[in-house]
Amino acid sequence: MRKPFAVSMFLLVVAAGVCAGLVYVSNRPEPVGSFGELDRRPRIEPDYTDAVIPPNIAPLNFVVHEPGTAYGVRVSSSQGDPIQVLSRKPAIQIDGKPWHALLGQNGGRELRIDVYVKGKDGQWNHFQPVTNRIAEENIDRFLVYRKMHPTHLRVKGEIAIHFRDLTGFGESTLLSGRSVEHGCINCHSFAANRSDKMLMGVRSPRYGVGTLLVDGDSVHEIGAKFGYTCWHPSGRMAVYSVNNLPMFYHSSRNEVRDTVDLDSLLACYFNDSKKIGVEPNLARKEHLENWPAWSGDGKHLYFCSAPMLWPRDTPNPPLLYDQVKYSLMRVSYDLDADRWGALETVLSAKDTGRSIAMPRCSPDGRWLSFCMCDYGFFPTWQADSDLYLMDLAARDDAGRPAYRRLGINSDTSESWQTWSSNSRWLVFSSKRLHGVLTRLFISYVDRDGTVHKPIVLPQRDPAFYESCLLTFNTPELVTERPAATGEVLARTFRKRHELAVQMPITMATPKAGQSSGESAWQAQGQRE
Template identity: 30%
Template sequence: MIKYLLFCWYVILFLSCCEEERPGYATRELIFPDYRNVTIPVDIAPLSFYVNLPEVNENVQVLLCTRTKQLNRRGKEVRFSSLEWRELVTSDSVMNVYIQKKTDHLWNCVDSFKIYISSDPIDPYLSYRLIEPGYEVWGNMGIYQRCLANYEEDAIFENSRVKEICVNCHATNQGNPEEYIFHQRPKPAGTILVKDGVVSKLNTDYSEKIKTLVYPSWHSSGKYIAFSVNKTVQAVHSQHRNRIEVMDLHSDIVILDVQKNILLTSSLLSSADAYETFPCFSSDGKKLYFCSAPAISLPDSFNYVRYHLCSLDVDLEKGTLGSKIDTVIRVDTLNASISFPKISPSGRFMLYTRHAYGNFSIWHRDADLCMFDLHNQREVDTSILNSEETESYHSWSSEGHWIVFSSRRMTGLFTCLYLAHIDSSGHAGKPFLLPQKRSDSYFFQYKSYNVPEFMKGPVCTSEKDLEAVMER
């Protein structure tokens, strides 16, 4: 049913754009994707794009120039081979792009812009889930990996291999492709752990209260993983700016000792008077950040739940948790709520999602990315990252100079992935859409990108090995 509705949506999109030369380009932007004045890593795949001019292909050309190299493309669909793109981006730190059209046998420049090329390293792979944007049920889905230097995408695991399961909440240990986890739901439920090439399935039925683990964060030692434990319900709005509400009727945080498969708990992380969720270990492993909101009556007061950003000191080698919760960002004066805290590898910047209320920001149109400088105790301007639609889940590259995040800015329905440069002072560059071989690929993609994570290399565990453990 979902596929049928999505097919109808694409038919409508095609017909609504029938006056354009190609479907999907009913946009006021001169080029799609919008790569004007973005900062890119030197190791990114070629930036294919389309020039949105009414002229025929023969009367459109694009020049890309550095001080020592030049490429010329005739026509509206602009593509490059890996070799010529590599030669271009390694020749200089700035690329000048000129869009030209032919009028009366003369070439006239209609627009020009720059592409900035950074030598700051970026992790070579992304992992993400691809899922149809439904609310109640799921169809085919999977967790995939993408090489950023080219367009190659491979499945880490597709749910078609095990009947009627959902795979979600994947996470690596600091981008290590040999240490990662993901959950499978509903039955046979469990958490799949891959560590040092060994695949295992954790029995997460720890107690009457703790039967499933949800949002994860790896400790840098690889010996511990913090999880939230959530009792979640959802409702679909009949009249509201947001399509759906997801609420936690109850949520706590626990820390799993991976080797012993036992939980470390604290009353400070499992208070009956608060909802604790979205754990995030600091880079040095000495603090656990998390979101916490005072417990109120739900679901009737759903739009009054607001989560603060908090932290707790931890010493996991000694098995001790702190005795006092610190509130890092109070949202009382912000009239907002915080979700998805992610700390930079340097430990200085906390990237998070801010929205009006609640914690499930992926369906909140007002959700924006924000950043807090933990060293100087001040907010950092991130307005360049945001749009009028949802910006939500995000992660850092291991060197701390690049982020990836999900956004619905293209259609308001599907989430796509955007990358952005972050300099040493926390200044963000203009985000750019994850490059594809064809510039129109996203208009024929009926799945949303979900939970993007950087990885330092490819996952090599076979689907067959994962499947064998998941069916137990």
């Protein structure tokens, strides 16, 4: 038998209660006395084990999935006071103040979690410790993401953009679809992890289609629909996709939803002049162009491109929809001269045999993360979608940028990524918890490109994900709290087309993203 670990803490609690005239200490479980040793780790959920965690992350609350009548947890590291929690229930919630004090003193060191469980026989047992490593680098404090109902049918459930202070559990609504007559709040984009430059697409059955622009203290509504968008790091311009993306449905697979990029191009929005332009190499009639992503220094634009395999009057879905595979392209750009370079193929679908989507560049310019799946442009609905990492500073034997499939992939879909401003953290969405709903996961990326085991976004209630039926997607890390309020954003959008812009060219894609038979606000469906 081992000696007690919580006697001193318990005596302090009792003494404080007696001095204050309180008598509620009997509601707490008795402190851990002598205990036996078990030669295995406890089963805990979420799986907060063997990961690297941000030193500024909220407490990693968890549920102990071991039968017992009382539970004791001790959280410790090399420096500082350990944290001790006693509970009659298996749900363990850790106070934020001592948690942050402990993590703040132990950057780069191991975080140890000891779990004790009291059996029905009154005997305490100690499991082998759970360990994680505390990183030295913080993650950006705020995470912006979309929450929505997962159904493929149009429902009156809320679709909203939220943001979370990652140092705690407070979640705020940036813009709700209810504020624009049950509209769809679409993809959002920030310039260089700054919250003072934001673009957000909105579709509403009453107010139509447009894009909200947050520019410092000003909020405007642009009279054009921006699809998948990426700001230039300078914040002076952004590149966005213009797509015709109808949905269709399968009858014999777990994920019945699917979508096809019938026609698309990339357009440029210039923030100073409030004008839109198109570079011919980004709008080739015989190709589909999608998923723009700027390099960290803003000197190259990466994007995905595939040949169009059907005529422009094709039915939905086209016969060859599952044969479309996107390659990773890039083109150089001089912002001051507004001059584009020659088109380059970075990674060809002919070489990979798969389709590339959702590229994102790390701000330090070293890494490019992306998804690959068997076909198409939308990996969230493809169970075979995996995450890859390309080293932009290295070349393989054929002279191409070196890339690899990441070890953090699961058997389900991985998609939607965002990098922290210091290039040390990658947040992505995955269906790995239950195979149906996307959740957000945080991984540490070493300087050598090793991507460590992810942790799911922590919640105050450690059983939160067992009952939450909403899906989380489109994560974006920002360093500061978004300045615009939902009230201002909604009111600006309801005014309609404050900044009118015109596309300088025509294409097969209907204006404002409409596809045949769909109203403007329904086009593109509810993208996870």
